[in-house]
Amino acid sequence: MRIHTSFALPMLMPAAYGFLHTSSLQQSPHFSFSSSMDHNPSHSNNCILNNYSVIQQRHITHRRTSSSSLHVSAPTSALALRGGAAATSVLQTKTPLQFFNSALIGLFFATVCVKFLARHPVSSSDDEVGDNGNSDDGSASDDNKIIVRTLQRKFLSVFWLLRCADWLQGPYFYEVYASKMFNGVQASASLVSKLFLTGFVSTAAFGPLVGRLADAKGRKRGTLAFTVLYALGALSTKSPLLVVLLLGRVASGMGTSLLFSAPESWLVGESQRLGVESSLGDTFGLAYAGDSIVAILAGQMAGLAAGLSGPTGPFQLSVGFLALGAILAAVTWKENVASGTSQEDSDGNNNKDKSSIREAMKVVASDEKILLVGAVQALFEAAMYIFVLQWPPAITAAIKSAFSGDSVSTPFGTVFSCFMASCLLGSSVFSHLTGKMNVSAEKGATGMLALATVSMGLASVVTSGCSFGSSLPPFAALVTAFFAFESCVGMYFPSIGTLRSKYVPDSYRGVIMNLFGIPLNILVVTVFLSIQKLGVSGALSCSTTALGL
Numbered sequence: 001m002r003i004h005t006s007f008a009l010p011m012l013m014p015a016a017y018g019f020l021h022t023s024s025l026q027q028s029p030h031f032s033f034s035s036s037m038d039h040n041p042s043h044s045n046n047c048i049l050n051n052y053s054v055i056q057q058r059h060i061t062h063r064r065t066s067s068s069s070l071h072v073s074a075p076t077s078a079l080a081l082r083g084g085a086a087a088t089s090v091l092q093t094k095t096p097l098q099f100f101n102s103a104l105i106g107l108f109f110a111t112v113c114v115k116f117l118a119r120h121p122v123s124s125s126d127d128e129v130g131d132n133g134n135s136d137d138g139s140a141s142d143d144n145k146i147i148v149r150t151l152q153r154k155f156l157s158v159f160w161l162l163r164c165a166d167w168l169q170g171p172y173f174y175e176v177y178a179s180k181m182f183n184g185v186q187a188s189a190s191l192v193s194k195l196f197l198t199g200f201v202s203t204a205a206f207g208p209l210v211g212r213l214a215d216a217k218g219r220k221r222g223t224l225a226f227t228v229l230y231a232l233g234a235l236s237t238k239s240p241l242l243v244v245l246l247l248g249r250v251a252s253g254m255g256t257s258l259l260f261s262a263p264e265s266w267l268v269g270e271s272q273r274l275g276v277e278s279s280l281g282d283t284f285g286l287a288y289a290g291d292s293i294v295a296i297l298a299g300q301m302a303g304l305a306a307g308l309s310g311p312t313g314p315f316q317l318s319v320g321f322l323a324l325g326a327i328l329a330a331v332t333w334k335e336n337v338a339s340g341t342s343q344e345d346s347d348g349n350n351n352k353d354k355s356s357i358r359e360a361m362k363v364v365a366s367d368e369k370i371l372l373v374g375a376v377q378a379l380f381e382a383a384m385y386i387f388v389l390q391w392p393p394a395i396t397a398a399i400k401s402a403f404s405g406d407s408v409s410t411p412f413g414t415v416f417s418c419f420m421a422s423c424l425l426g427s428s429v430f431s432h433l434t435g436k437m438n439v440s441a442e443k444g445a446t447g448m449l450a451l452a453t454v455s456m457g458l459a460s461v462v463t464s465g466c467s468f469g470s471s472l473p474p475f476a477a478l479v480t481a482f483f484a485f486e487s488c489v490g491m492y493f494p495s496i497g498t499l500r501s502k503y504v505p506d507s508y509r510g511v512i513m514n515l516f517g518i519p520l521n522i523l524v525v526t527v528f529l530s531i532q533k534l535g536v537s538g539a540l541s542c543s544t545t546a547l548g549l
Helices: 014-027 041-052 061-066 085-092 096-118 125-132 135-168 173-178 189-217 219-238 242-259 262-274 277-309 313-332 350-366 368-402 412-434 441-463 474-503 506-529 531-548
Strands: 031-035 068-072
Touching (some): 096 412, 096 474, 135 219, 135 242, 135 262, 135 313, 189 219, 189 506, 219 242, 219 262, 262 277, 262 474, 350 506, 368 441, 506 531
């Protein structure tokens, strides 16, 4: 957290928190590591994972207390409260876990309210349709509803299984590679980071090609190819050979490109074939609302699998979900290819594929609307992945400052659950706006981007050390900003899916979607490599700039 590991690896990004922040936090003037234990590499790696695992739904306070602990220096912390005891008296009456549990309940209650409002029309448009229509129109509408629901069942069942497989691999990405031994020496954080970047390079290098192949050969085949490539990557984690691990990362990077292009392209193509394109916004809203719930469940399952089989357990479990998704897709999906692509064309040579990629680039360059959609995708998702790298140390520092007690720890699992609940709220708001309120996807996306920019800007200001006075402690401001941004993430994915279905031509859908991922990966990797110089506030400022653009 594709991320959501591609535009590329959105769901693998969350797993990298540990090793990404090890070096940056050690060298930051605001953070320092101290250990009450020895500096055994294996022990250190486990501590890093415990501190920064994103979706591992276990409370591991006792582990961190008995091993490494993250300390924030009060005189130098950029997040130190400056409003005095009165500003934090409310926070001091609760533990961080109690606070975020309460926040989680509140977020779910807000989501229920939005869902309730969505069931009550705000206009009389439905009555007008009934008065002006005839029995044939009503029958046709009922038929369309049946078609839409059938299509949603086929798509969502496969989509959620594949996303669950992706989420399962996130929490233990660092630990599974850090536990490897090469020539009697345990894998270093530097080596793990190189394996991580291998996936990014693979996505950027092969994304447009595999996207084009999915368009030409079939989106169903592309989805099945994803399950094979991702399964190979998961199974490679059992190997003690570095070359096998590298090849597994290459396969996973290629697979991620397909995950975020082939299923969506299949859905759009099938909706166009059935004449129900108007339902795509609702389908995307359901898909990503359910994905938030799937992420939480996957984190719990990953923790159980790791407890039973070690760090490779979640990867092996993900293979089972990939197999289920592949079976359902193979049985229930009909093949569709890009419009204008015949079966004879799909047997063309490599030169034709390369020519098609160039043609897709010309199409993008010649259409301002496609360029804008691509810019929104690249900039927003880059900001999102940069945020993924920075929220753990920012939240930890804020908690250390806001809550009294030396043994205060950060409940990362519960914080992540709050983030997913915020995403669920955002997806529900999107469905309400585009459904009952008839707000266009373009207007909704504009408002979402404005809120995301303000939220990330607030987080950047808070982490830079600015004071808000006693009325708004930095902890409250930071949590509010993060929850608001995650709600925007929940709105973003169904919004961008709807916009792509509207403006990206079907004949080049797969390749164009992956072309948009190239600048995204460049931005994220650039910040990744500069994280020690930028720090938390600098990285969040980069996110704010990307969102503002």
